[in-house]
Amino acid sequence: MSSATNKVIKDGLWYNNPIFVQVLGICSTLAVTNNLLNTLIMVLGVSFATSMGSLTLSALRELIPRKVRMIVQVLVLSFYVIIIDIVLRAYAPTISKQLGPYVGLIITNCILMGRAEAFAASNPPGLAFIDGLFNGLGYGWVLLAIAVIREFLGFGSLFGIKIMGNGFTPWTIMVMAPSAFFLVAIALWIANDYKAKAAKRATGAPSAAGAAGAAPAKPAATGGNA
Amino acid sequence: MKINRNSVTYAAVFTFIVCIAFVVVLAIANQVTLARVQANKRLESQTAVLKAFGLADASTPPSEIDAKYKQLITEKNVNGTTAYVATINGQTYVGVELTMPGLWGPITAVLATDKAGTVIQGFAIVDQQETPGLGGRITEPWFTAQFKGKKTLPDGTIAFAQGTGKGNFDPNNGTVDAITGASRTSDFVKALVNKELALARQIGGTL
Numbered sequence: 001m002s003s004a005t006n007k008v009i010k011d012g013l014w015y016n017n018p019i020f021v022q023v024l025g026i027c028s029t030l031a032v033t034n035n036l037l038n039t040l041i042m043v044l045g046v047s048f049a050t051s052m053g054s055l056t057l058s059a060l061r062e063l064i065p066r067k068v069r070m071i072v073q074v075l076v077l078s079f080y081v082i083i084i085d086i087v088l089r090a091y092a093p094t095i096s097k098q099l100g101p102y103v104g105l106i107i108t109n110c111i112l113m114g115r116a117e118a119f120a121a122s123n124p125p126g127l128a129f130i131d132g133l134f135n136g137l138g139y140g141w142v143l144l145a146i147a148v149i150r151e152f153l154g155f156g157s158l159f160g161i162k163i164m165g166n167g168f169t170p171w172t173i174m175v176m177a178p179s180a181f182f183l184v185a186i187a188l189w190i191a192n193d194y195k196a197k198a199a200k201r202a203t204g205a206p207s208a209a210g211a212a213g214a215a216p217a218k219p220a221a222t223g224g225n226a
Numbered sequence: 227m228k229i230n231r232n233s234v235t236y237a238a239v240f241t242f243i244v245c246i247a248f249v250v251v252l253a254i255a256n257q258v259t260l261a262r263v264q265a266n267k268r269l270e271s272q273t274a275v276l277k278a279f280g281l282a283d284a285s286t287p288p289s290e291i292d293a294k295y296k297q298l299i300t301e302k303n304v305n306g307t308t309a310y311v312a313t314i315n316g317q318t319y320v321g322v323e324l325t326m327p328g329l330w331g332p333i334t335a336v337l338a339t340d341k342a343g344t345v346i347q348g349f350a351i352v353d354q355q356e357t358p359g360l361g362g363r364i365t366e367p368w369f370t371a372q373f374k375g376k377k378t379l380p381d382g383t384i385a386f387a388q389g390t391g392k393g394n395f396d397p398n399n400g401t402v403d404a405i406t407g408a409s410r411t412s413d414f415v416k417a418l419v420n421k422e423l424a425l426a427r428q429i430g431g432t433l
Binding site: 075089154172 | 231232236237240241244245248251252255256259262263266270330331353354355357359360362365406407
C-alpha cells in the first residue's frame with residue numbers, strides 16, 4: 001500500500017474523521033442513531049455515495065468547468081443517492097420504509113460535498129474513491145458506536161434483539177434527538193482529548209496540533225450541517 | 227480544435243450533457259425496478275388489509291399473502307371508496323383504507339370493524355413517513371395491537387391518552403396509549419382512526 005493511500009485511510013478513520021475533526025454529517029448522526037439497523041444502512045448508503053461520487057467526480061475533474069463545478073457535484077452525488085433509494089425500494093422494501101425520508105437526505109450530508117470539493121476535485125480517481133470510502137467508514141464507526149449506546153439504553157435491545165429483560169425501564173431520552181447531542185459532544189471531547197495527549201507524548205511539545213489541523217473540508221461546509 | 231474550458235458555451239454544453247447522461251441512467255434504473263416496486267406496494271397493501279382483519283400476522287410468509295387475500299377478502303365499491311369485506315366465523319366485517327396527513331408525509335392505514343362499526347377488529351399501517359424511532363413507532367406491533375377488539379366510546383370514537391408505554395389492552399375503555407415523544411403523530415393517527423371508524427359505520431350500514 002502506498003503511503004498516500006495509507007494516509008488517506010488513516011485520515012478518514014481517525015486523524016481527519018468527519019465527525020471528530022471536520023464535524024460534518026451531524027444531522028444524520030442525530031436522526032438515525034437510535035436504531036442500529038437504520039444506522040448501519042445509513043452508513044452503507046453514505047459510504048457508497050461518497051466513494052462512488054468521489055470516484056466519478058475525480059474522473060471528470062479535468063472536464064468540469066470551475067464555474068459550474070458545484071452543480072455537477074450535486075448532480076453526481078444525488079444520482080448515487082437516488083440509485084440507493086431505487087435499489088432499497090425494489091429489493092429491501094422493509095428497510096426502505098423504516099428509513100423513510102432519510103435515504104433522500106443523504107444528499108444533504110455535508111461529508112459528500114465536503115470530500116468532493118476538498119479531495120476529489122484535485123486527486124486521481126482511485127485515491128478519491130478510497131478517500132470517500134474511508135470518510136464514510138470513519139463517519140460510520142462513530143455513528144455505530146453512538147447507536148449501540150442509544151439503542152441499548154433507549155430500547156434495551158441491539159439490532160432489534162431484546163437484550164434486557166422486562167424489568168428494564170427504557171431511557172426515553174436516548175430515543176430522542178437531545179441524547180445524540182450529548183453523546184456526540186462527549187465522543188468529540190474524548191477523541192480530541194486523547195488526540196491532544198497523544199500528540200503531546202509524540203513530540204514532547206504542544207506544537208503537534210497538526211493532527212487536528214489537517215481539516216481542509218471545514219470552511220465551506222460546516223455552516224450547513226444538515 | 228482546442229476547447230476553451232472557461233467559456234460559457236462549454237459550461238452550458240457540459241452541464242447539459244452531464245444532466246442528460248445521469249438522468250437517463252436513473253430513468254432506466256427506475257423503469258427496470260418499476261414492476262418490482264409496484265409488486266412490493268401491492269403486497270404491503272394486501273398484508274395490511276389481512277392484518278387488520280386478523281387474518282394474517284408477522285409470521286405469515288409473503289408468498290401466501292396474495293392467495294389468502296384473493297380467497298378471503300372481497301373488494302366492494304361503496305360511494306366511490308373501496309371497502310374490504312370479509313366473513314369470519316359467520317360474522318361480516320368491514321375494512322376501510324384511508325390516507326390522511328401525518329407529521330412528515332401522508333399516513334395510509336387500514337381499519338377493520340364489525341358491521342355496526344362499534345368494535346374494532348384490527349388496525350394496520352400501510353405506509354407512513356414519520357420520524358424513525360419516534361412517530362415511526364406507530365407501525366410497531368404493540369401499538370397496532372391495542373386496537374384489536376377495542377370497543378369505541380359512546381360517541382363512536384377512540385381516545386388517545388398518555389399511558390404506561392406498554393400499550394392499553396383493555397377492550398372496554400375505548401382508549402389507546404399514544405406514543406411518547408410523538409404527540410403530533412399520535413394526533414394525526416387519532417384523526418385517521420376516527421375518520422375510518424365513521425366511514426366504516428357508513429359503509430357497514432349499506433351492506
